[in-house]
Each structure stands twice: as C-alpha cells, then as structure tokens.
Amino acid sequence: xxxxxxxxxxFDEHEVLKGISLNIDKGTTAVxxxxxxxxxxxxxxxxxxxxxxxxxxxxxxxxxxxFEDQKITEKIKTRFRKHSGMVFQxxxxxxxxxxxxxxxxxxxxVQGKPKEEARETGIKLLGKVGLGAHAHKYPHQLSGGQxxxxxxxxxxAMGPEVLLFDEPTSALDPELVGDVLKVMKDLSExxxxxxxxxxxxxxxxxxxxxxxxxxxxxxxxxxxxxxVFEHTKHERTKQFLNRLEK
Amino acid sequence: MVExxxxxxxxxxSSFWPILKAGLLITIPxxxxxxxxxxxxxxxxxxxRLSRMKVLDFIARFYVWIFRGTPLxxxxxxxxYGLPSIKVTISPFTAAVIGFTLNMGAYxxxxxxxxxxxxxxxxxxxxxxxxxxxxxxxxxxxxxxxxRVSIPPLGNSFIGLVxxxxxxxxxxxxxxxxxxQQIASVNYEPFWIYVEVxxxxxxxxxxxxxxxGYVEKRFEKHVAx
Numbered sequence: 001x002x003x004x005x006x007x008x009x010x011f012d013e014h015e016v017l018k019g020i021s022l023n024i025d026k027g028t029t030a031v032x033x034x035x036x037x038x039x040x041x042x043x044x045x046x047x048x049x050x051x052x053x054x055x056x057x058x059x060x061x062x063x064x065x066x067f068e069d070q071k072i073t074e075k076i077k078t079r080f081r082k083h084s085g086m087v088f089q090x091x092x093x094x095x096x097x098x099x100x101x102x103x104x105x106x107x108x109x110v111q112g113k114p115k116e117e118a119r120e121t122g123i124k125l126l127g128k129v130g131l132g133a134h135a136h137k138y139p140h141q142l143s144g145g146q147x148x149x150x151x152x153x154x155x156x157a158m159g160p161e162v163l164l165f166d167e168p169t170s171a172l173d174p175e176l177v178g179d180v181l182k183v184m185k186d187l188s189e190x191x192x193x194x195x196x197x198x199x200x201x202x203x204x205x206x207x208x209x210x211x212x213x214x215x216x217x218x219x220x221x222x223x224x225x226x227x228v229f230e231h232t233k234h235e236r237t238k239q240f241l242n243r244l245e246k
Numbered sequence: 247m248v249e250x251x252x253x254x255x256x257x258x259x260s261s262f263w264p265i266l267k268a269g270l271l272i273t274i275p276x277x278x279x280x281x282x283x284x285x286x287x288x289x290x291x292x293x294x295r296l297s298r299m300k301v302l303d304f305i306a307r308f309y310v311w312i313f314r315g316t317p318l319x320x321x322x323x324x325x326x327y328g329l330p331s332i333k334v335t336i337s338p339f340t341a342a343v344i345g346f347t348l349n350m351g352a353y354x355x356x357x358x359x360x361x362x363x364x365x366x367x368x369x370x371x372x373x374x375x376x377x378x379x380x381x382x383x384x385x386x387x388x389x390x391x392x393x394r395v396s397i398p399p400l401g402n403s404f405i406g407l408v409x410x411x412x413x414x415x416x417x418x419x420x421x422x423x424x425x426x427q428q429i430a431s432v433n434y435e436p437f438w439i440y441v442e443v444x445x446x447x448x449x450x451x452x453x454x455x456x457x458x459g460y461v462e463k464r465f466e467k468h469v470a471x
Binding site: 093095158 | 371373387390394
C-alpha cells in the first residue's frame with residue numbers, strides 16, 4: 001500500500017530525514033513515535049507532499065514518485081494528494097465555514113460532487129465522529145476536541161486510501177484527548193490505513209499494528225507494539241520510553 | 247450685527263443645497279466608482295505581486311512604485327492637462343476616475359497583499375491536503391479570510407478617498423469643494439462657506455464610517471472575539 005524507499009530531506013544545512021525506508025500494508029495502523037525534532041513530522045508531511053523530499057521514492061497505491069529525477073509540478077502534487085487525507089496538530093479548520101461546510105468543501109470543490117450528495121456524506125461523517133448535533137456551528141463555537149474531530153471528518157470526506165495524523169491530540173486539553181483517540185481507534189478497527197505521529201503511548205499500545213521509532217532522521221526500531229514496548233532492542237528506544245514514563 | 251447674522255444665515259441656507267447636490271451628484275458617484283474599480287485593480291495587482299511569474303510581479307511592483315511615489319495632484323494634472331498635448335483629450339470626470347482608480351489600486355494592492363500574507367500557513371496546507379490547487383485554495387479559503395482582515399484598512403482608504411476627491415476641483419470638475427469655491431468667490435464669505443463645505447464632508451464620512459462598522463460586523467460573525 002505505502003512503500004517508501006531511501007527518503008532523504010534536508011532543510012538548508014540540517015539533514016532531517018536520512019534515508020527512511022518503510023512499507024505499510026493496507027489496513028494497517030502505523031504509529032510513529034520519537035523525540036521532538038527527530039524528523040517524524042517531516043516524514044509524515046512528505047507523504048502528502050507538503051514537504052518535497054530531496055531524493056528517494058514514495059509509492060502510494062498505484063502512484064509512484066521518484067524524487068530527484070522528476071520535477072514535482074503542482075499537477076503532480078494535487079494528483080498525489082488525492083490518495084491521502086491529513087489531520088493537523090492545530091486542526092486548521094476553515095474558520096469562515098461551518099463544520100458541515102468544512103467537510104463538504106473538498107468533495108464539492110475538488111471532486112466536483114453535487115452539493116446534495118456531499119451534504120449527505122458530510123452529515124453521515126459528522127455523525128460518525130459524534131458531532132451530528134454540531135454540523136452548523138462554526139469552528140470557534142466548538143471545543144478543541146470537537147474541532148479535531150471535524151478535521152478527521154474533513155479528511156475522511158475525500159475517501160482517501162490512507163489517513164495521516166500529525167500529532168492530532170498534542171494541542172488538546174487532557175480531558176478532550178479521549179474523544180479524539182476514540183474516533184481514531186474506531187477508524188483503525190474498521191480497517192482504515194493510518195499513519196499516526198503521536199506522543200500518546202496508550203494509543204500506540206492499544207490501537208497500533210506497528211510502532212516505528214524514529215530518532216535523528218532514521219528509523220531505529222520497527223515492530224509490533226509488544227516488540228517495541230516490551231522487548232525493546234535498541235538502547236535509544238529504551239531511553240526514550242523511560243523518559244516518557246517519568 | 248443682527249443684520250450680518252441674518253445675511254450669513256440666509257447665505258448658509260441658500261448655499262447648502264447646491265453644495266450638497268454637487269456632493270451627491272459628483273463626489274459620491276466618483277468615490278463609489280473609483281473605490282470599486284480601485285478594489286478590483288488592487289486585488290489584481292496583489293495577485294500579480296504574489297504570483298510565481300516574475301514578469302507579473304515586476305509589472306505590479308513598477309506600477310505601485312510609480313503611483314505611490316508621486317503626488318496624486320500631479321497624476322491628475324498629467325492626465326487632464328498633460329494628455330491633450332499628445333492629442334488625448336478626456337473629460338474632467340473621466341480623468342478623475344482614471345487618476346483616483348490608479349492611485350487607489352496601488353494603495354489597496356498593498357493592503358490586500360498584506361492581508362493575504364497574514365493568513366496562517368496552515369490554512370494553505372489544509373486546503374492543499376484536501377487536494378485543492380493553489381488557485382482553488384486562494385479563491386475558496388484564503389481570499390474570504392483576507393477580505394475580513396482588510397476591511398478596516400480598506401475602510402480607511404475609502405474615507406480618505408472621499409476627501410481626496412476634492413482634488414478634482416483643480417481639474418475643473420464641479421464637485422462638492424469646487425461648488426463651495428464658486429459660491430465663496432461671489433459672495434465674499436469664504437469662512438462660513440468653507441465651514442459649510444467641511445460640515446458636508448463630515449456628514450458623508452460619518453455615514454460611511456457607520457457603513458464600515460456594519461460591514462465589519464457582518465464579516466466578523468464567524469470569528470471568535
């Protein structure tokens with residue numbers, strides 16, 4: 001489903017991704033953990049071309065991009081982004097549109113679906129994330145947790161093959177984290193392919209099929225939650241996990 | 247003394263309507279037409295400034311440079327008194343519309359550009375993430391938010407324009423101010439007549455300030471205070 005081969009990315013002097021290779025199968029929930037500044041968010045942003053890697057290849061479904069050889073035009077970007085949906089740390093809902101309009105925007109404007117059809121799907125999706133009653137509210141009238149769930153519904157509305165989550169609960173008050181994680185767990189159980197960058201170890205333990213530990217731009221450890229958390233192989237992973245427990 | 251008060255009062259009453267009428271028939275239409283044209287020109291110029299095409303950016307910069315760097319009065323003189331020497335003659339009203347529009351466009355483009363740049367980068371990314379092109383993101387997501395941000399400064403430039411239209415008196419357009427000048431020059435009461443002129447501008451600007459407040463409120467209903 002997702003095949004990443006030798007992905008490199010540098011910002012000026014700083015090499016952020018140092019040859020990342022990774023395969024994620026369809027229906028898998030892959031959780032990426034690692035210290036801040038490790039490159040995990042940059043890696044995620046490369047998957048929908050919000051950052052353009054310097055070299056390497058990314059294959060998403062049938063679509064394969066090899067960086068360095070080909071110029072990534074706007075046309076290629078918009079085509080490639082159709083495979084994925086993204087949920088942002090600070091939600092980035094469109095503040096001038098209601099929850100429902102946020103969800104309908106992509107289907108109507110990008111996919112050219114009739115408004116009625118998009119509205120129906122939108123209401124269904126908002127119901128699914130527990131916000132059926134809030135469809136006509138504007139983002140500023142919703143709590144952080146509600147906004148983030150609208151963000152998830154908005155990403156889902158495009159019918160993506162994979163959902164990308166960039167620290168979806170990091171900006172939330174602790175008591176609101178649960179609702180968002182619950183929605184993500186449900187999606188995971190339904191067989192959605194998900195790549196999640198997070199600091200929520202409970203989510204990684206309970207919902208992940210695979211856990212990937214990234215440090216300093218490289219994958220250090222990759223396995224099932226049990227392998228990574230209980231039978232940790234690498235010293236750096238151990239240090240990282242120990243620090244979290246304190 | 248009593249006689250003088252009565253003369254001045256009579257003069258003010260009899261001149262009020264002619265001056266107001268010049269304002270309603272010339273000043274207000276001139277302001278509205280040039281503001282709308284100036285807004286469109288400003289938006290196009292802002293787009294050109296933000297374009298990846300270097301040529302467009304260069305033309306836009308050059309235009310803004312010229313019209314912000316030279317006095318409006320001189321621009322009006324070139325259009326009205328200068329152009330006939332190269333066999334282009336235009337009416338005072340047309341010259342005023344062209345002059346004020348070009349001037350407004352240059353200033354508004356900077357307001358609009360700044361408003362667009364003030365929108366959080368995350369809004370672009372969210373638009374891209376649902377598959378939008380740059381154009382769709384600009385039109386659907388960025389411009390509507392930038393419009394709200396730019397209303398207060400655009401309101402200022404609108405009210406500035408109302409007053410700047412008095413410069414059109416110098417190119418023989420009988421707008422509010424020139425009407426006042428004409429009346430003052432025949433009855434030798436410049437003090438009172440110009441106070442009256444100032445008062446009528448004040449009425450116009452007050453009404454427009456209220457209008458601006460109303461538009462701001464309408465645009466702000468979606469945004470947390």
